Amino acid sequence: MKPAPFEYLAATSAAEAAEALAAANGDGKIIAGGQSLMPMINFRLVKPTILIDINRIAGLDRIEKHGERLRIGATVRHRMTATDALVHRHIPILHDAMHHVAHLTVRNRGTFCGSVCHADPAAEMPMMTLLLDGTIAALSIRGERQIAASEFFVGSLMTSLEPDEFVTWIDIDTLPPETGWGFEEFSRRHGDFALACVATTMRIVDGVACDVRFGMMGVGETPLRLPDIETLVEGQAISERLLQDVSEALKGLLQPNTDIHASADYRRHLAGVLARRALRDAWKRATFRKDGPDA
Amino acid sequence: MSLHDHSVELRPKLVGKRVKRTEDPRLLAGVGQYVDDMAPAGMMHVALLRSDQPHARILNIDVGEAFSVPGVIAIYDATDLENEVRPAIPTSRMPDYYATPIWPLARHKVRYVGEPVVAVVAESRYAAEDALEHITIDYEPLPFAIRQVDAVKDDAPLLHEEAGTNTIIRREFKRGDVDAAFESAAVTVKGRFRMTRKTAVAMENRSYLAEWDARKQALTLYTSSNIPGVIRDVLSGCLDLPGTRLRVVAPDVGGSFGGKGSLYGEEILVCALARKLKRPVKFVSDRLEDLSATSQAFDELIEAELAVTEDGMLIGLRADVIGDVGAYSIYPWTAALETVQVVSFLPGPYRMEHYRGRIRGVLTPKPPTGPYRGVGRPSSTFAMERLIEMAARKLGMDPVAFRRKNLVNADEFPYRTASGIIWDKSAFQECLAGACAHVNYPNLLLERDEARRDGRWVGIGLASYAELTGIGSRISVAPGMPINTGTETAKIEIDATGAITAAFGIASHGQGLETTLAQVIVDELGCKLEDIEVKHGDSALVPMSSGTYASRSAVLGGGAATLAARVVKGKVLRAAAYLMEQSIDDLDMHDGIVTSRNSNCTMTLKEIASAVYSQMGRIPRDQREDLAASETYDPYLGTACSSTHLAMVEVDPETYGVKVLRYVVAEDCGKIINPMIVDGQVQGAVAQGIGAALLEEIVHDDQGQTVAASLADYLVPVATNVPDIGIVHIEADLPNNVGGFRGMGEGGTIGAPATIANAVSDALSHLSVSVETLPVTPERIFRMLQARRDPAAAVTD
Numbered sequence A: 001m002k003p004a005p006f007e008y009l010a011a012t013s014a015a016e017a018a019e020a021l022a023a024a025n026g027d028g029k030i031i032a033g034g035q036s037l038m039p040m041i042n043f044r045l046v047k048p049t050i051l052i053d054i055n056r057i058a059g060l061d062r063i064e065k066h067g068e069r070l071r072i073g074a075t076v077r078h079r080m081t082a083t084d085a086l087v088h089r090h091i092p093i094l095h096d097a098m099h100h101v102a103h104l105t106v107r108n109r110g111t112f113c114g115s116v117c118h119a120d121p122a123a124e125m126p127m128m129t130l131l132l133d134g135t136i137a138a139l140s141i142r143g144e145r146q147i148a149a150s151e152f153f154v155g156s157l158m159t160s161l162e163p164d165e166f167v168t169w170i171d172i173d174t175l176p177p178e179t180g181w182g183f184e185e186f187s188r189r190h191g192d193f194a195l196a197c198v199a200t201t202m203r204i205v206d207g208v209a210c211d212v213r214f215g216m217m218g219v220g221e222t223p224l225r226l227p228d229i230e231t232l233v234e235g236q237a238i239s240e241r242l243l244q245d246v247s248e249a250l251k252g253l254l255q256p257n258t259d260i261h262a263s264a265d266y267r268r269h270l271a272g273v274l275a276r277r278a279l280r281d282a283w284k285r286a287t288f289r290k291d292g293p294d295a
Numbered sequence B: 001m002s003l004h005d006h007s008v009e010l011r012p013k014l015v016g017k018r019v020k021r022t023e024d025p026r027l028l029a030g031v032g033q034y035v036d037d038m039a040p041a042g043m044m045h046v047a048l049l050r051s052d053q054p055h056a057r058i059l060n061i062d063v064g065e066a067f068s069v070p071g072v073i074a075i076y077d078a079t080d081l082e083n084e085v086r087p088a089i090p091t092s093r094m095p096d097y098y099a100t101p102i103w104p105l106a107r108h109k110v111r112y113v114g115e116p117v118v119a120v121v122a123e124s125r126y127a128a129e130d131a132l133e134h135i136t137i138d139y140e141p142l143p144f145a146i147r148q149v150d151a152v153k154d155d156a157p158l159l160h161e162e163a164g165t166n167t168i169i170r171r172e173f174k175r176g177d178v179d180a181a182f183e184s185a186a187v188t189v190k191g192r193f194r195m196t197r198k199t200a201v202a203m204e205n206r207s208y209l210a211e212w213d214a215r216k217q218a219l220t221l222y223t224s225s226n227i228p229g230v231i232r233d234v235l236s237g238c239l240d241l242p243g244t245r246l247r248v249v250a251p252d253v254g255g256s257f258g259g260k261g262s263l264y265g266e267e268i269l270v271c272a273l274a275r276k277l278k279r280p281v282k283f284v285s286d287r288l289e290d291l292s293a294t295s296q297a298f299d300e301l302i303e304a305e306l307a308v309t310e311d312g313m314l315i316g317l318r319a320d321v322i323g324d325v326g327a328y329s330i331y332p333w334t335a336a337l338e339t340v341q342v343v344s345f346l347p348g349p350y351r352m353e354h355y356r357g358r359i360r361g362v363l364t365p366k367p368p369t370g371p372y373r374g375v376g377r378p379s380s381t382f383a384m385e386r387l388i389e390m391a392a393r394k395l396g397m398d399p400v401a402f403r404r405k406n407l408v409n410a411d412e413f414p415y416r417t418a419s420g421i422i423w424d425k426s427a428f429q430e431c432l433a434g435a436c437a438h439v440n441y442p443n444l445l446l447e448r449d450e451a452r453r454d455g456r457w458v459g460i461g462l463a464s465y466a467e468l469t470g471i472g473s474r475i476s477v478a479p480g481m482p483i484n485t486g487t488e489t490a491k492i493e494i495d496a497t498g499a500i501t502a503a504f505g506i507a508s509h510g511q512g513l514e515t516t517l518a519q520v521i522v523d524e525l526g527c528k529l530e531d532i533e534v535k536h537g538d539s540a541l542v543p544m545s546s547g548t549y550a551s552r553s554a555v556l557g558g559g560a561a562t563l564a565a566r567v568v569k570g571k572v573l574r575a576a577a578y579l580m581e582q583s584i585d586d587l588d589m590h591d592g593i594v595t596s597r598n599s600n601c602t603m604t605l606k607e608i609a610s611a612v613y614s615q616m617g618r619i620p621r622d623q624r625e626d627l628a629a630s631e632t633y634d635p636y637l638g639t640a641c642s643s644t645h646l647a648m649v650e651v652d653p654e655t656y657g658v659k660v661l662r663y664v665v666a667e668d669c670g671k672i673i674n675p676m677i678v679d680g681q682v683q684g685a686v687a688q689g690i691g692a693a694l695l696e697e698i699v700h701d702d703q704g705q706t707v708a709a710s711l712a713d714y715l716v717p718v719a720t721n722v723p724d725i726g727i728v729h730i731e732a733d734l735p736n737n738v739g740g741f742r743g744m745g746e747g748g749t750i751g752a753p754a755t756i757a758n759a760v761s762d763a764l765s766h767l768s769v770s771v772e773t774l775p776v777t778p779e780r781i782f783r784m785l786q787a788r789r790d791p792a793a794a795v796t797d
Ligand SMILES: Cc1cc2nc3c(=O)[nH]c(=O)nc-3n(C[C@H](O)[C@H](O)[C@H](O)COP(=O)(O)OP(=O)(O)OC[C@H]3O[C@@H](n4cnc5c(N)ncnc54)[C@H](O)[C@@H]3O)c2cc1C
Pocket: A029, A030, A031, A032, A033, A034, A035, A036, A037, A038, A054, A074, A100, A101, A102, A103, A106, A109, A110, A111, A112, A113, A114, A115, A116, A117, A118, A122, A123, A124, A125, A165, A166, A167, A168, A191, A192, A193, A194
C-alpha cells in the first residue's frame, strides 16, 4: 500500500498551480486535505505523475459573505465550515450536515472544495452544494470558468472539471432566516458515508411550503436534487398523506446501488423514511422560525 | 495464633489491587518497540504479489521489467524456495483429517484470493511494490465452490486433490439417545444459525523481520506473534536449524485477538530469504493484506434443535454443523480448532442428558480460519442461547427462570457435559443472578414494556455460557494437536544487585501480563513491584514456550510464577537466616525487607543478594545457593470461567438501526489479580462481540473475491457503538489450581453476539422474526420483515 512514484509541487500561487496542472497533461492531481486522495494513491487506484499541493496558496482559506452567497475557498477545512459563525447563522442546515462528515481528525484536514471535487455520491458537501445552488469556480491557464452545481456532478467520483482545471472557490446560497430545514442521514456507524441521506429546506408562506429544496445522496451515481419532489411539496402543507405521496414518488425516482452495506430495495425504503423525517423537521422549524429567526 | 501472625496476614497484598499497568508508560509515550520500529543496517523489504484468483493453476510467471526498478534485489516464486525450506504440516491424531501443507509461496496452484505467489525483495517497500506492477502471472482458472453448502457436496471441485475430499474434518459427539428424547419432548425449537466470517483486525498488522548472523550461522526472527515459542519449534523443522541457532522474539505486539496466533507462510519466507541473501529481511503487511490474508474466524452454518419437557427441563440437543475452514488447515491448531469447539461447547453450561453434535469442516477458496478471541464458543453460544430463548418463549416461561432451572447447580459440580467437558465448580447460577440484580431485571422488563406501549421496538436478551480456561496437559487446545499447550515455565532470578528477573514462555500482547504476573510474584516472594522485570515473548527465555492464547497465561503463568517464587523465597530466607543469625521459621520478607519476629534486625533483599553473590566468605561455600529457580506448572485439567451477559437494545422501527441501550456482564474468573485489567478485558471483548453481532462481516462474492477489503467496508465498532458496560465480578469458590485464577480474556466476545441476537429478536418478537444470522444489520432486518410480509420474496443468507 505504497503510492507509485510522483513529483510534488507546493504551489504558492493559483497561477503556478494552474501552470503545473496544464504541464502535467492530464496526469497531475491537486492535493488539498489529502483525506480521499492519499488512500487512492496508496491503493494505486490513481497514479498521478505530479501532486500539486494548493495548501500554501494565500487567500483560499476563507469563508466570506458576498451578497446573498457564501464563498468557500479551496483550502477551507471541514472543521472551519463546522465552526464558522457565518455558516451557522446563514446556512444552519450546512452546520448540521457537518456533524455527519467523518471524524474530527479527518475534518481537521479535509476541505469543502476537495470533497466536492472528489464527488463521492455519498458525501455531504457535494449534496449541499447542489442543494444550495452552488457555483464552482474552475481555474486553468485558459482562465476562470464558473460551473453551476447542477452541471458539475456527472458520475460517481466524476465531475465536469477539465483535467487542467482546479477549483479555487465555491459559492453557495445563504437561506432567508425564516427557512426551516431537515437533515436526515443514516449510516452504519457515526461518521461513515451515508447509506442514504435527505437534506431539505422550505419556508412557510400562507400556511404552505414554498421555496422547497430537496436533495439526496447515497442513492445514486451522483448527489441528487429532486425537482419532482420539490414540486410535489411546493404549495402544500406537510401532512402524513403528503409524506406518504413523497415516499411513493421517491420509489419511482431513485435507482440506488446494491453494495455490501445495503441493497437497492433497502436504500429505496430508507429514502422514504428519511424523506418523511426530514420534511417533518423542516416544516416544524419553518413554523417555529417564520416569526423571526431569533424567535 | 500470635499477634505477629496477624500482622503478616494483614499485610497489603497486590493481587486484587487496581495496579496501573507497568507496560503503559512506554506504550503510551510512543517508546514501545514493535517489529516495524526495528531497522537493522542493510535491511531489505519484501512485497508480495498475491493471487487475484480463488482457485487456479499457475501456468507461468513473467517478471517483465521488474528488475529495471531501482532498488530491486531479488524476485522469487515457490520453485526458487523448494530447496530452502520444508513445509510446515499441521498434523493431528484426529481420524479422517487431512493436513494441508503450509509453504511460504503458492506452489502449482492458488487457493484463495490473497494467497502469496511471488516475493519481491528490494531496498524499500516502495521499490518492491513498484516492481510488483511489472509481474504478470498466467493462471488457468479452476472450478471452485465458494460456499460451504456447495463445497461439502460429493461432486464439488477439490481444492486439495491429495485430500480426495473437501471435508477434511469430521467429528461427532454423542451421549444418550437424543432421537428418543426428541420423540418424548413436549416442546422443540430449531434454527439454522449462521455466524458469518470475521477477522481479528489488530491495530498492528502482521510484521516480520528476520536477521541472519553469519558469524554464528544463526537466525533471529522478530515477529508480531503471540506464539513465538511455537513458531521457533516449527521453524526449526522448516529451516533445519537447532534451537541454539534459531531464536524467535515477539517484541511489543499491538494486539492479536487470535489473528497472530498461528504460523504464517510469510514467517517462513522472511527467514528463508534472510538466510539465502545474508541480510535482514522485513515484511510488514498492510491493511489490505491483513484483511485478506490473516486467519479469519467462524463461518459456520449450525442447524440445531432443542428438546424440552413441558415443565421446562432441557432433555436433548442435536446439531449438524458445516464449518467453512478456508483453503488450508493452519499450524499448529489445525482446522479442527474452531470447528470442533463449536460442537463440543454447544450444550453450554446446562444440564443436558441427550446430545448429538456433528461437525464437518470443509475447504473453500478463502483465507484459512484460525483462532479468534473466544474460538468456536461465540458461534456455539449464539446458537444455543438463541434456542434457549426460543424455547422459553414457546413455553411461555421467562428466559431467566428457564435458564435458572437448567443451569448446572453448585451441588452438581464437577459436571460432565454431554460432549465430555468437565465443568469444575463455577458460579453459573450466581452470574445469572448477578446480572439480573445489577439491572434490576423485573424493573427492566417494565421499562421495556412501557417503551413498547409508546411504539418503540425495545428488547432484552441474555446469554449464559461457560468456557474452559487455563487448560493443562490432559486436554489439548485443539484435538489431536502435536504440541504441548498444557505447561508453562517461570524462571525467577535475583541478581547480585537484588533486582529480580522473571522470565516466561508466554507472550503478552496487550493483556498487561507484565503487571499481573509481577503482582503475583510480589505477593509470593515479598519483594517490591518495581524490582521485578517480567520477560516474555522470546523463545530463548525458557526451554519450551508456547505463548499467550486460550485464556491460559494468568492461570499457567501465574501458577508457574507462584511455584518458582516459593522456591526462590526459600533460598532468600535460608541465606538471611544464616546472615541474620535467626531461625528461618522466624523470618519473612515483605517489600524487599527481611524481618524477624524475634529481633529488630532487618536485611534488604539487595544486601542479601550482595552477600550471596559478591561478598565471598559471608556464607559458607556449602550453604551458598543462587537465588534462582525455574519451575514448570501443569494444571492438568482446565477450569471453567462462566458468565451471564444481559443487554437491552432498541431497533428503529423504520431504519432498522440497532442501538445498545444497556449492557451488563456478570462473570466468575476466580481470584482477580487486577480488577482494572479484568474490566478492560471485559470491555474490549464485549466491544469486539458487539462488532461481531452488529457490524463485522468478511464477504466473498460468487467469484471468490473479497468484497470487504478496507476498514471502510469491514466495519469494526467505534466508540459510538459501544455503551457503558456494567461489570459484576463474582468470586465464588476458587478453582483448584495453584493461584485460584480462571482465564478471562476471551469471555466478552463469547457472550456478546448471542446476547445482542437475543435482545434484537426480543425487540422484533411482535413481528415473529428471529435473528439467525449475525451480524444482524439493518439490511438483514429489512429482509426478514420483507420476507414475513411476502414469503415469496425471501432471499436466503
Ligand atoms: C475515515 C474517513 C471518513 C470519511 N467520512 C466522510 C464522510 O462521512 N462524509 C464526507 O463527505 N467525506 C468523508 N470523508 C472524506 C473527507 O471528507 C475528505 O476530506 C474529502 O472527501 C476530500 O477532501 P480533501 O480536502 O481531503 O481532498 P483530497 O483528498 O486532497 O482530494 C480529493 C480529490 O479531489 C481533488 N481536489 C481536491 N481539491 C481540489 C481542488 N481545489 N480543485 C480540483 N480538484 C481538487 C483531488 O485531486 C482528489 O482527486 C472521509 C474520509 C476519511 C479518511
